[in-house]
Amino acid sequence: MSGLTATHVTVRYGRRTVLDDLSVGPLSAGAVSALLGPNGSGKSTLLRALAGIEPSGATVRCGELELSRMRLAARARHCVYLPQALPPPVHLQVLESVIAARRAAAPAGDWEDDEVSEALEILGRLGVDDLALRYMDELSGGQRQLVGLAQALVRQPEILLLDEPLSALDLHHQFAVMKFVRQETRERGMVTVVVLHDLNIALQQADHVVMLRRGRIEGAGDAREVITTPMLHHVYGVRARVETCSRGRPHVVVDGVD
Numbered sequence: 453m454s455g456l457t458a459t460h461v462t463v464r465y466g467r468r469t470v471l472d473d474l475s476v477g478p479l480s481a482g483a484v485s486a487l488l489g490p491n492g493s494g495k496s497t498l499l500r501a502l503a504g505i506e507p508s509g510a511t512v513r514c515g516e517l518e519l520s521r522m523r524l525a526a527r528a529r530h531c532v533y534l535p536q537a538l539p540p541p542v543h544l545q546v547l548e549s550v551i552a553a554r555r556a557a558a559p560a561g562d563w564e565d566d567e568v569s570e571a572l573e574i575l576g577r578l579g580v581d582d583l584a585l586r587y588m589d590e591l592s593g594g595q596r597q598l599v600g601l602a603q604a605l606v607r608q609p610e611i612l613l614l615d616e617p618l619s620a621l622d623l624h625h626q627f628a629v630m631k632f633v634r635q636e637t638r639e640r641g642m643v644t645v646v647v648l649h650d651l652n653i654a655l656q657q658a659d660h661v662v663m664l665r666r667g668r669i670e671g672a673g674d675a676r677e678v679i680t681t682p683m684l685h686h687v688y689g690v691r692a693r694v695e696t697c698s699r700g701r702p703h704v705v706v707d708g709v710d
């Protein structure tokens with residue numbers, strides 16, 4: 453499957469136009485693309501427009517799939533969106549909730565026989581299989597975020613849209629989750645788009661970045677080419693350097709704000 457492309461993305465909230473005729477992509481299959489930018493720059497709005505849950509008039513295509521012509525339920529079978537704010541937890545065991553997500557993705561009568569082992573495997577790869585029999589409404593914020601990721605990944609979408617999936621996670625889980633998401637993206641040839649605030653994670657983990665500012669795309673491409681001193685000043689209003697650490701990896705160091 454080739455990449456995801458969206459053209460003519462226009463979103464208005466009341467009289468305010470937040471995204472004005474934006475074009476994004478192609479965002480490659482088998483690659484992780486990161487949406488970056490300051491608070492309020494339009495990252496979540498763009499992600500919701502890609503998912504089809506924010507009316508935008510956009511044409512959204514992925515390979516042969518004309519997503520913008522599909523009804524939401526059909527679109528959701530190809531494209532899984534994990535919102536920034538997860539819905540309030542229900543009184544379900546973690547394992548039940550992951551299996552329910554898997555079932556929601558499959559047409560009735562087409563359920564997997566081994567859905568318990570599949571759900572446990574995903575939970576295990578996220579390092580939370582020990583939570584399988586705990587109840588969702590008794591989990592911490594970070595644990596809920598990890599289970600939300602398991603629910604998204606178990607649906608095996610062609611397109612995975614994650615809005616700040618690391619926001620509640622500790623250092624270990626931030627890296628473990630990005631590693632897992634990268635592996636799954638490559639192995640399954642998914643198009644993965646993830647909203648991130650941590651530019652160092654984007655530099656290390658994203659194959660492609662899109663930098664937004666006030667609803668406009670200021671740069672798109674390889675993270676090292678987009679995340680530069682002038683760009684950081686222009687977009688975030690910070691005085692910053694992109695240093696190379698002792699292992700040869702780029703790292704953003706902020707010296708001050710304007």
Ligand SMILES: Nc1ncnc2c1ncn2[C@@H]1O[C@H](COP(=O)(O)OP(=O)(O)OP(=O)(O)O)[C@@H](O)[C@H]1O
Pocket residue numbers: 465470489490491492493494495496497498
């Ligand atoms: N439901 C809404 N009604 C009105 N305005 C909204 C709504 N949702 C978002 N906005 C506005 O649209 C703009 C873009 O918001 P969006 O949530 O897409 O930004 P963001 O880049 O994801 O921000 P953050 O990093 O803070 O999550 C902001 O100015 C925001 O106030």
